[in-house]
Amino acid sequence: MTLISGFLAANVRDFKQTNSSPRPTEQLLHADLISVQPGFSLYQLSEEFPAVVPYKVEEITIPADVTPERVPTHIVDYSEAEQTDEQLDQEISKANVICIVYAVNNRKSLEKVTSHWIPLINERTDKDSRVPLILVGNKSDLVEQSSMENVLHIMNKYTEIETCVECSAKNLKNISEMFYYAQKAVLHPTGPLYCPEGKQMKPACVRALTRIFRISDLDNNSILSDAELNFFQRVCFSSPLAPQALEDVKKVVKKNMPDGVCEDGLTLQGFLFLHSLFIQRGRHETTWAVLRHFGYDNDLELHQDYLFPPLKIPADCSTELNHNASLFLQSVFDKHDKDQDGALNPSELKEVFDVFPYMPWGPDVNNTVCTNDHGWITYQGFISQWMLTTYLDVQRCLEYLGYLGYSIVAEQESQAAAITVTRSKCVDLQQKQTQRCVFLCNVFGSSGSGKSSFLQAFIGRNLNHQKTIRDEHKSHYAINAVHVYGQEKYLLLHEICSDLDFLSESDLCCDVVCLIYDVSDPDSFDYCVRVFMQCFVDSKLPCLMVAMKSDLQEEKQQHDVTPLEFCRTHVVPPPQAYSVNTVTTPSRDVFIKLATMATYPHLRLRCMCTCNRCTFCLCQNFLNSEVLHAVKAKLYTLVFSSKLPCLMVAMKSDLQEEKQQHDVTPLEFCRTHVVPPPQAYSVNTVTTPSRDVFIKLATMATYPHLRLRCMCTCNRCTFCLCQNFLNSEVLHAVKAKLYTLVFSRFSSFFSSSSSSFSSSSSFFSSSSSSSSFFSSSTLFCP
Numbered sequence: 188m189t190l191i192s193g194f195l196a197a198n199v200r201d202f203k204q205t206n207s208s209p210r211p212t213e214q215l216l217h218a219d220l221i222s223v224q225p226g227f228s229l230y231q232l233s234e235e236f237p238a239v240v241p242y243k244v245e246e247i248t249i250p251a252d253v254t255p256e257r258v259p260t261h262i263v264d265y266s267e268a269e270q271t272d273e274q275l276d277q278e279i280s281k282a283n284v285i286c287i288v289y290a291v292n293n294r295k296s297l298e299k300v301t302s303h304w305i306p307l308i309n310e311r312t313d314k315d316s317r318v319p320l321i322l323v324g325n326k327s328d329l330v331e332q333s334s335m336e337n338v339l340h341i342m343n344k345y346t347e348i349e350t351c352v353e354c355s356a357k358n359l360k361n362i363s364e365m366f367y368y369a370q371k372a373v374l375h376p377t378g379p380l381y382c383p384e385g386k387q388m389k390p391a392c393v394r395a396l397t398r399i400f401r402i403s404d405l406d407n408n409s410i411l412s413d414a415e416l417n418f419f420q421r422v423c424f425s426s427p428l429a430p431q432a433l434e435d436v437k438k439v440v441k442k443n444m445p446d447g448v449c450e451d452g453l454t455l456q457g458f459l460f461l462h463s464l465f466i467q468r469g470r471h472e473t474t475w476a477v478l479r480h481f482g483y484d485n486d487l488e489l490h491q492d493y494l495f496p497p498l499k500i501p502a503d504c505s506t507e508l509n510h511n512a513s514l515f516l517q518s519v520f521d522k523h524d525k526d527q528d529g530a531l532n533p534s535e536l537k538e539v540f541d542v543f544p545y546m547p548w549g550p551d552v553n554n555t556v557c558t559n560d561h562g563w564i565t566y567q568g569f570i571s572q573w574m575l576t577t578y579l580d581v582q583r584c585l586e587y588l589g590y591l592g593y594s595i596v597a598e599q600e601s602q603a604a605a606i607t608v609t610r611s612k613c614v615d616l617q618q619k620q621t622q623r624c625v626f627l628c629n630v631f632g633s634s635g636s637g638k639s640s641f642l643q644a645f646i647g648r649n650l651n652h653q654k655t656i657r658d659e660h661k662s663h664y665a666i667n668a669v670h671v672y673g674q675e676k677y678l679l680l681h682e683i684c685s686d687l688d689f690l691s692e693s694d695l696c697c698d699v700v701c702l703i704y705d706v707s708d709p710d711s712f713d714y715c716v717r718v719f720m721q722c723f724v725d726s727k728l729p730c731l732m733v734a735m736k737s738d739l740q741e742e743k744q745q746h747d748v749t750p751l752e753f754c755r756t757h758v759v760p761p762p763q764a765y766s767v768n769t770v771t772t773p774s775r776d777v778f779i780k781l782a783t784m785a786t787y788p789h790l791r792l793r794c795m796c797t798c799n800r801c802t803f804c805l806c807q808n809f810l811n812s813e814v815l816h817a818v819k820a821k822l823y824t825l826v827f828s829s830k831l832p833c834l835m836v837a838m839k840s841d842l843q844e845e846k847q848q849h850d851v852t853p854l855e856f857c858r859t860h861v862v863p864p865p866q867a868y869s870v871n872t873v874t875t876p877s878r879d880v881f882i883k884l885a886t887m888a889t890y891p892h893l894r895l896r897c898m899c900t901c902n903r904c905t906f907c908l909c910q911n912f913l914n915s916e917v918l919h920a921v922k923a924k925l926y927t928l929v930f931s932r933f934s935s936f937f938s939s940s941s942s943s944f945s946s947s948s949s950f951f952s953s954s955s956s957s958s959s960f961f962s963s964s965t966l967f968c969p
């Protein structure tokens with residue numbers, strides 16, 4: 188059978204691969220298909236139509252590189268005379284689209300389409316994954332009038348028919364169009380989008396477009412404003428809409444659906460109407476372009492490649508949300524916190540997840556993160572929960588960010604751009620510093636020792652509050668932000684099951700260990716000892732012992748040694764008394780301690796001992812020594828005269844400057860009083876006024892001790908002299924020595940401590956390229 192009397196199976200090879208891309212190019216271009224014509228047929232495009240047409244044409248491939256979509260199209264002919272039914276079955280199963288060709292001048296060949304070909308194809312394909320069909324009426328050169336009305340009823344009856352086209356293989360009329368339609372049927376099928384019988388979009392399509400509308404509605408007012416429509420247009424089609432085009436679109440919608448447009452823009456109804464109009468007018472490639480841009484595949488499911496972009500996480504590294512992702516999540520929070528009370532009430536929270544196929548957070552989340560008095564998740568809690576997901580299950584985090592449309596709204600390649608993969612923990616330990624922000628603390632303790640209460644205290648709940656929590660809503664995790672030496676870190680507490688027989692490898696993997704015992708239960712300390720000896724005695728992990736329920740009568744623990752003695756022996760900080768039975772919020776000190784130990788694991792020897800003999804005690808004594816305090820005090824006196832940072836702002840800088848009626852100029856005044864020079868500022872600007880001065884103010888507030896920095900370079904004033912001193916080699920040498928003293932713990936150094944201290948010249952002579960002296964000194968401040 189030839190093209191003229193049978194059917195062609197156009198197998199758009201590699202289609203799956205191309206289609207799997209979340210954002211395939213929008214549409215096929217006629218021009219490119221026309222350009223592939225020379226390779227399209229052995230004889231149709233030859234100079235002359237052959238007198239004898241062979242039964243079957245050899246397979247032809249339209250190469251990928253001649254189409255903008257980069258989709259190679261493999262055209263397979265079938266001949267009843269030369270091929271078996273099995274071969275036909277095989278070709279049908281491989282085909283992405285089938286063209287059924289009949290002769291327009293032969294009624295019987297058209298009847299065969301419905302009596303033979305369509306039932307045969309349908310028998311061999313799944314009802315849910317029907318191959319699109321194109322009806323091709325060939326030999327149009329032999330008839331004077333179109334016979335299209337003869338096929339309309341067939342098209343109405345079989346929804347799998349995408350379109351029909353009349354052509355002439357002899358004079359090449361509509362041949363390239365036929366293949367254009369065939370490719371289009373595969374790349375932009377109507378089937379998943381539209382129900383021709385009901386003349387409306389299918390529910391899955393409406394659902395997908397509704398999600399797209401919600402994501403594009405950046406201010407969440409249920410209207411796509413001109414700016415939002417432009418943003419949508421730009422991200423989907425890489426060019427903004429001309430203002431007139433925008434008005435025309437709204438006009439068309441308003442004419443057909445008055446509710447579709449309101450004063451501020453396009454409503455959801457209008458947005459959906461616009462798409463059904465595209466589809467009805469055969470421009471479904473436009474709707475597909477939008478859908479694919481937002482991650483949908485041919486079944487209108489979010490594609491796996493979209494939801495789970497590749498992200499390499501080497502062993503010993505952890506995953507955190509980066510700054511841009513936090514900003515994005517902040518905008519998501521703000522967008523849904525409609526009453527702006529700083530928390531998401533249940534209906535606001537539900538709205539956040541309206542763009543998800545399921546509700547990702549259960550009621551346990553409200554007991555994992557900070558909430559307000561109503562139990563609604565605060566902004567801090569919202570971000571904390573995202574931090575938790577990113578740390579514990581980064582794939583899930585990628586998926587969730589995908590539902591929220593992160594890559595589209597933040598204009599990033601994929602959700603992977605939201606994740607920071609941290610440096611290996613081993614390298615952090617070697618370098619004695621870390622950039623990590625999230626730390627995991629596993630909490631161990633015997634049954635009833637108070638682990639859950641400890642976790643709840645971390646998110647600000649005392650015993651009374653905890654009594655209101657339902658058992659089924661309890662969580663084994665709690666996460667909150669803590670400040671470690673002025674830096675915001677997230678500490679993630681994980682309550683570990685008390686049964687030691689069920690301890691898994693992952694239960695022992697964390698950044699800091701918290702061992703809890705109940706001071707009122709004489710047997711509970713023994714449990715901590717067993718955990719410590721079994722799992723952590725030889726490990727480098729910092730451990731902290733917490734003596735819970737310190738408000739109760741303390742019982743003598745049933746163990747050979749007291750908890751304090753045990754801690755001293757095993758070089759662990761002394762037990763921290765703790766109680767959640769408080770009137771107000773329980774203390775946070777212990778959590779800051781845990782976070783600090785996690786952030787600086789190499790400092791694990793701090794505050795652990797008071798023997799006054801060991802290296803640690805000697806170091807501690809030195810750091811607390813009068814000599815050092817005197818140096819520090821001198822520096823402070825030298826650098827700080829007043830403690831409140833001040834900034835002088837010279838307003839209305841857009842106007843002519845007048846000489847100020849004062850003995851000295853503002854600049855001289857500032858210099859004299861060690862205040863930064865006046866900052867010229869004007870709000871009389873065309874765009875938003877500059878934010879620099881506010882950043883400066885915030886920086887000064889955050890780092891008040893740095894108030895003298897970056898203010899002057901005269902090299903004469905107090906500030907410059909101080910700056911020079913702070914940057915001097917002498918100070919750097921002090922710092923280097925301190926580090927050497929504390930960390931390298933040369934016992935020989937300490938054994939002859941007097942000689943070391945007396946040889947002060949050598950002490951100050953070494954230099955170091957390390958940074959600020961104060962940052963290191965604060966580390967050791969008692």
Ligand SMILES: Nc1nc2c(ncn2[C@@H]2O[C@H](COP(=O)(O)OP(=O)(O)OP(=O)(O)O)[C@@H](O)[C@H]2O)c(=O)[nH]1
Binds near residue numbers: 634639640737766
């Ligand atoms: N008085 C007092 N009671 C506390 C304190 N902390 C916890 N409790 C009580 O101790 C009991 C056990 O506390 P949980 O936090 O459930 O102990 P747990 O270790 O999580 O227990 P399991 O989950 O069974 O292993 C509860 O009845 C708490 O109310 C505290 O600081 N003071």
